[in-house]
Amino acid sequence: MNDAQALAPRAVADSAVREQVYLVFPNDLNANDTVFGGMIMAQMDRLAAVVADRHAGGVTVTVSVDAVHFMAPAKRGDVLVMHAAVNRAWNTSMEVGVKVEAEAVGGGARRHILSAYLTFVALDANGRPRPVPPLRPETEDEKRRYTEAELRRRARLAHAEELKRLRAASS
Numbered sequence: 595m596n597d598a599q600a601l602a603p604r605a606v607a608d609s610a611v612r613e614q615v616y617l618v619f620p621n622d623l624n625a626n627d628t629v630f631g632g633m634i635m636a637q638m639d640r641l642a643a644v645v646a647d648r649h650a651g652g653v654t655v656t657v658s659v660d661a662v663h664f665m666a667p668a669k670r671g672d673v674l675v676m677h678a679a680v681n682r683a684w685n686t687s688m689e690v691g692v693k694v695e696a697e698a699v700g701g702g703a704r705r706h707i708l709s710a711y712l713t714f715v716a717l718d719a720n721g722r723p724r725p726v727p728p729l730r731p732e733t734e735d736e737k738r739r740y741t742e743a744e745l746r747r748r749a750r751l752a753h754a755e756e757l758k759r760l761r762a763a764s765s
């Protein structure tokens with residue numbers, strides 16, 4: 595594959611994962627008998643990494659995760675159902691949106707457990723950021739997420755810049 599082919603725009607569906615399931619076992623629970631949040635976050639990061647790697651066509655690393663809020667608990671015997679897709683790609687980075695739902699054993703109504711936005715950076719063989727293909731949003735939802743992702747990126751980068759300035763000033 596030449597450089598032009600490697601950087602040709604890609605559709606959301608080319609890398610998205612829908613309906614990834616995870617059956618909760620007793621060793622996934624915290625002292626409150628609900629699912630340990632850190633386990634869900636690890637699953638979410640793994641799933642989002644696969645989506646980012648597919649879009650980038652190679653290795654990516656997580657550079658930031660936007661605020662994560664657990665909106666409802668997942669419980670013993672639940673099935674976690676996860677979805678992840680690239681919302682937007684810039685030069686070397688991409689935002690991946692993840693939604694986690696839970697359903698009781700045997701199926702039935704789903705509860706929304708959390709949504710999060712993760713930013714990944716593609717790396718070359720020397721561990722330096724490398725360009726990723728642009729994203730081609732097609733559906734109305736994909737176009738809305740694409741637009742909203744730019745707002746979140748501005749906030750993320752402004753926050754990261756502010757932290758850098760504060761640390762430089764205090765060192």
Ligand SMILES: CC(C)(COP(=O)(O)OP(=O)(O)OC[C@H]1O[C@@H](n2cnc3c(N)ncnc32)[C@H](O)[C@@H]1OP(=O)(O)O)[C@@H](O)C(=O)NCCC(=O)NCCS
Nearest residue numbers: 655656657658684685686687688713715721723750751754
């Ligand atoms: C990812 C990493 C290589 C980027 O290095 P860097 O020197 O910041 O590189 P750059 O300044 O060129 O930025 C690269 C991209 O990351 C983006 N970026 C950097 N910091 C970011 C942040 N806090 N949030 C969101 N995006 C960020 C930049 O906007 C840029 O994206 P763009 O090219 O699409 O505009 C470096 O931060 C790193 O190695 N971090 C650790 C990653 C890791 O190990 N993750 C696993 C968890 S331990």
